[in-house]
Amino acid sequence: MDPVPVTEVASIIGGTVHFPAEEREVGSVAIHSDRLQADSLFFALGGATDGHRFVGRALANGAIAAVVAADRLAELPRDAGPLIAVADPLAALQAMAAWWRAQLTATTFVAVIGSNGKTVTKDALVGLLTGHRTTYGSPGSYNSQLGVALSVLQCPADVPIAVIEAAATEPGEMARLARIVAPDAVVFTNLGSRSVQSFGSREAHARELLIMAAGLPADGWLIMGEPDPAVHLQARDITKARVLPVGDPALPRLTRLRHVEHASLVRAALPDGAAEDLLVATPSPEVLTDLELAMGAATLLGMGSAELLAAVAEYTPPSTRMQMWRRPDGATVVGELANTDPLALSSALRTARSLMGAHGRTLMIIGDPLAGLDAERAEAMARCLRAEHVQVVCGLTAEAHGLIEAALRGAGVEVHRFPDEDRMRAFVATELRPEDVALVHVPRDTMVTDDWMHLVETAAATRLYVDLAAVKSNVAAFRKLVGPHTKLMGVVKADAYGTNPVIVAHTLREAGVDWLGVATTEEGVALRRAGVQMPILVFLAVPGDVERLVRHRLTPSLYSVEMYDAACRAAAVSGRRLDVHVEVDSGMHRSGLYPEAAIDLLAKLRDSEHLRLAGLMSHLGCPDDPAEDDLTREQLKRFGTVCAAAADMGFEDVVRHTAATAATIRFPEARYDMVRIGLGLYGIQPSTATSSLITLTPGVGLVSRIVEIHDMAPGERVGYGGLFRAQAPGTRIALIAAGYYDAVPRAFRKVGFVLVNGRRCDIAGTISMDSMAIDITGHPDAQVGSDVLIFGQYAGFSSPVEQAAAAMDTVSHELLSQVGPRVQRIFTQH
Numbered sequence: 001m002d003p004v005p006v007t008e009v010a011s012i013i014g015g016t017v018h019f020p021a022e023e024r025e026v027g028s029v030a031i032h033s034d035r036l037q038a039d040s041l042f043f044a045l046g047g048a049t050d051g052h053r054f055v056g057r058a059l060a061n062g063a064i065a066a067v068v069a070a071d072r073l074a075e076l077p078r079d080a081g082p083l084i085a086v087a088d089p090l091a092a093l094q095a096m097a098a099w100w101r102a103q104l105t106a107t108t109f110v111a112v113i114g115s116n117g118k119t120v121t122k123d124a125l126v127g128l129l130t131g132h133r134t135t136y137g138s139p140g141s142y143n144s145q146l147g148v149a150l151s152v153l154q155c156p157a158d159v160p161i162a163v164i165e166a167a168a169t170e171p172g173e174m175a176r177l178a179r180i181v182a183p184d185a186v187v188f189t190n191l192g193s194r195s196v197q198s199f200g201s202r203e204a205h206a207r208e209l210l211i212m213a214a215g216l217p218a219d220g221w222l223i224m225g226e227p228d229p230a231v232h233l234q235a236r237d238i239t240k241a242r243v244l245p246v247g248d249p250a251l252p253r254l255t256r257l258r259h260v261e262h263a264s265l266v267r268a269a270l271p272d273g274a275a276e277d278l279l280v281a282t283p284s285p286e287v288l289t290d291l292e293l294a295m296g297a298a299t300l301l302g303m304g305s306a307e308l309l310a311a312v313a314e315y316t317p318p319s320t321r322m323q324m325w326r327r328p329d330g331a332t333v334v335g336e337l338a339n340t341d342p343l344a345l346s347s348a349l350r351t352a353r354s355l356m357g358a359h360g361r362t363l364m365i366i367g368d369p370l371a372g373l374d375a376e377r378a379e380a381m382a383r384c385l386r387a388e389h390v391q392v393v394c395g396l397t398a399e400a401h402g403l404i405e406a407a408l409r410g411a412g413v414e415v416h417r418f419p420d421e422d423r424m425r426a427f428v429a430t431e432l433r434p435e436d437v438a439l440v441h442v443p444r445d446t447m448v449t450d451d452w453m454h455l456v457e458t459a460a461a462t463r464l465y466v467d468l469a470a471v472k473s474n475v476a477a478f479r480k481l482v483g484p485h486t487k488l489m490g491v492v493k494a495d496a497y498g499t500n501p502v503i504v505a506h507t508l509r510e511a512g513v514d515w516l517g518v519a520t521t522e523e524g525v526a527l528r529r530a531g532v533q534m535p536i537l538v539f540l541a542v543p544g545d546v547e548r549l550v551r552h553r554l555t556p557s558l559y560s561v562e563m564y565d566a567a568c569r570a571a572a573v574s575g576r577r578l579d580v581h582v583e584v585d586s587g588m589h590r591s592g593l594y595p596e597a598a599i600d601l602l603a604k605l606r607d608s609e610h611l612r613l614a615g616l617m618s619h620l621g622c623p624d625d626p627a628e629d630d631l632t633r634e635q636l637k638r639f640g641t642v643c644a645a646a647a648d649m650g651f652e653d654v655v656r657h658t659a660a661t662a663a664t665i666r667f668p669e670a671r672y673d674m675v676r677i678g679l680g681l682y683g684i685q686p687s688t689a690t691s692s693l694i695t696l697t698p699g700v701g702l703v704s705r706i707v708e709i710h711d712m713a714p715g716e717r718v719g720y721g722g723l724f725r726a727q728a729p730g731t732r733i734a735l736i737a738a739g740y741y742d743a744v745p746r747a748f749r750k751v752g753f754v755l756v757n758g759r760r761c762d763i764a765g766t767i768s769m770d771s772m773a774i775d776i777t778g779h780p781d782a783q784v785g786s787d788v789l790i791f792g793q794y795a796g797f798s799s800p801v802e803q804a805a806a807a808m809d810t811v812s813h814e815l816l817s818q819v820g821p822r823v824q825r826i827f828t829q830h
């Protein structure tokens with residue numbers, strides 16, 4: 001939102017100001033006392049944690065004022081700072097969002113409502129439009145009373161299109177959300193089949209959802225994914241806008257021809273007669289339905305056929321709700337968050353079945369005790385399992401599972417029940433055959449990976465574990481170090497240091513990181529295609545990329561005059577203003593413009609119609625090395641002169657940044673307005689000079705397995721070059737299924753050891769492409785199948801990445817980025 005004086009905010013939200021302070025301008029809102037920007041207004045919200053307890057902390061962290069409930073005013077310290085008292089802080093936040101929405105008269109707001117598929121539809125629409133016009137999408141599945149308000153407040157002033165997801169779980173909620181979003185157009189995905197609970201009937205549920213469309217302008221539209229004609233009639237009653245059910249000749253059609261591997265071959269037919277057969281990267285018919293709705297909305301928003309077809313071919317669906325792993329033996333494990341809604345369940349089952357081999361079976365594994373499931377719903381679930389031809393159902397001894405078993409009796413479905421998950425898992429692990437598909441249904445708040453990944457782990461020899469909870473706690477540690485006003489950029493180049501950029505990006509967003517940094521345009525585009533909406537800086541885009549940067553709202557760093565010229569040309573052609581950061585070479589001599597050349601460029605930018613200077617950056621050569629601190633200070637001094645010149649030229653709101661992990665920790669003066677953290681996200685220290693200054697949580701571990709054991713006679717030699725020689729009788733050598741193609745470089749030999757059950761075993765001989773040998777003499781617990789920790793953390797054992805890198809004369813960055821494609825990445829969230 002644009003800045004507004006605090007007293008004006010008070011009148012917008014109908015509050016009274018207590019203990020007034022100087023008149024400052026509010027430019028953002030915060031609901032976490034530790035995640036403030038310099039211009040944040042803090043809202044003390046209720047809920048699981050009472051925001052009023054954090055008012056003092058928010059003000060101490062620099063919040064302009066705190067919005068509190070009038071009836072809690074007496075409890076709050078008088079001297080903490082300015083307070084605005086309102087009847088209900090959440091309603092006040094919503095009023096502020098409604099006010100900001102009303103300012104955005106040039107933005108077309110599209111609301112996405114319905115029971116299922118909202119987030120997929122919204123992300124697909126944003127993804128399709130992103131190459132066409134700048135489009136803002138509400139983050140993740142922010143769709144609640146709070147989420148919608150925050151989504152609208154975060155919408156930038158100059159975007160042509162905003163897509164906002166909204167959900168109602170109780171009667172009356174949609175009217176509040178409709179006042180905030182005031183949509184120009186609505187996409188209604190479907191009504192689902194669980195209306196009765198809170199709304200009484202399907203009709204009442206539809207009526208509640210359709211309130212979002214009640215105020216649509218006459219030239220607006222409502223796309224109806226729900227096929228029920230009765231709901232279409234209800235819709236036509238409630239709005240004067242055009243109601244277009246799927247199948248209307250004004251909308252594109254998407255027909256699935258067949259599935260191909262993990263994708264679908266579809267025929268796309270557009271209203272203007274254009275048609276094409278395309279491969280879309282999802283096996284799920286429901287995702288295709290959502291995509292079809294998004295295509296309809298994109299068409300009505302003016303996207304041309306050729307452009308739309310190209311965007312559909314490039315569409316990547318989100319993988320957050322469903323995760324799929326193919327085991328080396330050919331069996332597939334699909335993890336899905338438990339949803340007992342029959343529509344959602346059959347959708348998941350159908351997707352799972354499409355991954356099944358010709359001779360495979362579908363196994364349904366119910367890991368959620370499904371507490372509270374009644375006989376009627378158990379019967380509905382059982383019907384669905386029968387209809388989707390599930391052959392084996394594994395459940396717990398929970399009561400609800402008994403009801404499902406009873407309902408399946410006589411249907412020819414094999415049902416097994418277990419007293420606990422461990423036993424169920426052991427059964428499934430032996431039962432699962434190549435070509436089978438297991439659909440694992442787990443409760444909403446446990447990540448599928450946590451327990452059930454075991455089914456895949458047991459099959460994948462070499463695994464890189466990434467602990468997302470550690471990543472979040474490291475973000476919090478950096479946030480604490482730099483304070484609430486310095487922005488955090490998460491650097492996710494090189495596949496997020498060998499992990500997975502999309503999964504890490506989503507985690508970083510949840511942890512409150514503001515920006516992402518990548519090295520290449522491809523990396524940025526891949527994140528956009530996967531639905532990542534955060535601002536993204538591309539360090540090393542090349543001049544030929546600029547048009548794609550513009551289309552995908554990626555911010556380039558201008559490190560040369562050629563990049564500047566290319567950016568000017570592309571921005572002029574697109575007619576859109578492009579934000580850029582200018583990179584200054586302050587002495588590292590890697591990339592960037594020398595200070596004088598950078599200042600010349602600033603002069604050009606000041607007069608540029610097409611480019612806006614949004615940031616100034618530099619990179620430091622040796623901030624991790626105390627012996628070179630003079631050089632670091634000299635670099636910072638040179639960068640400072642460019643910043644001063646920019647200020648003299650009247651540039652405002654320029655984000656200045658120079659620090660990666662090491663400089664962030666060692667040089668507070670290098671932090672400026674933003675820090676760029678890569679290695680530190682994984683809890684790895686850049687050097688011994690940083691480790692005493694910040695405590696990080698190590699979050700990665702490379703683990704493989706013993707596949708074979710040999711007894712060696714004295715004098716026998718091992719491996720290429722025969723470098724290891726058995727000395728004494730009783731020498732035992734184990735072969736590990738990881739070599740230099742997988743992440744263990746030949747130089748790893750210098751590290752000397754790995755850990756088996758926490759005990760050191762020496763490396764025996766040279767490391768091969770696919771395997772390496774270790775000496776397990778005197779370690780009776782090292783057996784075929786034992787896990788071997790190569791570096792990092794695993795199962796409570798640790799072999800620091802930093803030490804391995806140091807022994808190999810390299811940096812941890814190199815070790816991580818060499819984790820090869822054969823290694824299974826496993827994300828945990830403990």
Ligand SMILES: *Cc1c(COP(=O)(O)O)cnc(C)c1O
Pocket residue numbers: 491493539619659660661662676677678679680686813
């Ligand atoms: C890689 C990189 C970073 C991150 O460095 P870490 O040491 O991993 O924190 C920051 N800025 C730029 C320009 C980079 O290339």
